[in-house]
Amino acid sequence: LAKTTQPISMDSYEGQEVNITCSHNNIATNDYITWYQQFPSQGPRFIIQGYKTKVTNEVASLFIPADRKSSTLSLPRVSLSDTAVYYCLADTGGFKTIFGAGTRLFVKA
Amino acid sequence: GAVVSQHPSRVICKSGTSVKIECRSLDFQATTMFWYRQFPKQSLMLMATSNEGSKATYEQGVEKDKFLINHASLTLSTLTVTSAHPEDSSFYICSAIDSATNEKLFFGSGTQLSVL
Numbered sequence: 001l002a003k004t005t006q007p008i009s010m011d012s013y014e015g016q017e018v019n020i021t022c023s024h025n026n027i028a029t030n031d032y033i034t035w036y037q038q039f040p041s042q043g044p045r046f047i048i049q050g051y052k053t054k055v056t057n058e059v060a061s062l063f064i065p066a067d068r069k070s071s072t073l074s075l076p077r078v079s080l081s082d083t084a085v086y087y088c089l090a091d092t093g094g095f096k097t098i099f100g101a102g103t104r105l106f107v108k109a
Numbered sequence: 110g111a112v113v114s115q116h117p118s119r120v121i122c123k124s125g126t127s128v129k130i131e132c133r134s135l136d137f138q139a140t141t142m143f144w145y146r147q148f149p150k151q152s153l154m155l156m157a158t159s160n161e162g163s164k165a166t167y168e169q170g171v172e173k174d175k176f177l178i179n180h181a182s183l184t185l186s187t188l189t190v191t192s193a194h195p196e197d198s199s200f201y202i203c204s205a206i207d208s209a210t211n212e213k214l215f216f217g218s219g220t221q222l223s224v225l
Contacts, residue, residue: 041219042219043218043219044153045216046215096166097143099154100152101152
């Protein structure tokens, strides 16, 4: 079973900030939290990874509270091209990764 | 960044034939690679873990004689769908872990298999 739970879908409008929350209540001490983006008929693409607190890169921010039982992916000012499925994973590198259902984000004009 | 090349991107074959899909890590070594299949509007389902120089580990319900995996080098894993049937039609995706960092997965672009 996947170790994470996310909303099935979300809608947004262009220019808005989108926050997708992921629950990982049983996260292990050695687990990292990683988010991937997938477009139709393409492989997933790495977005961001973190262990605790806040991580920011050129495309997103990742917020992880102290208990690490959840995390929030923040996409600033989304555009139509951000319409995709977003997967949250909590696991240790080098071991098999089980994907949850992901969150389908629809960005409207 | 690290690149995983997957070929072919699309293949159409007749029922009963075998199809080989290649997954290469282009700029890093990967002792471990993973193979997934994905049906339309569903999530990725892990099929097997491919280990360089040893036998693959298959997930429950995945037939190892149907989906042959070979990981003969640190940069190449292949998945062969043997005697393909229409129900094997799916999107197949590979991923690899950089052995040096062991931190995150890099995915191939996927292979759409259509069995007629």
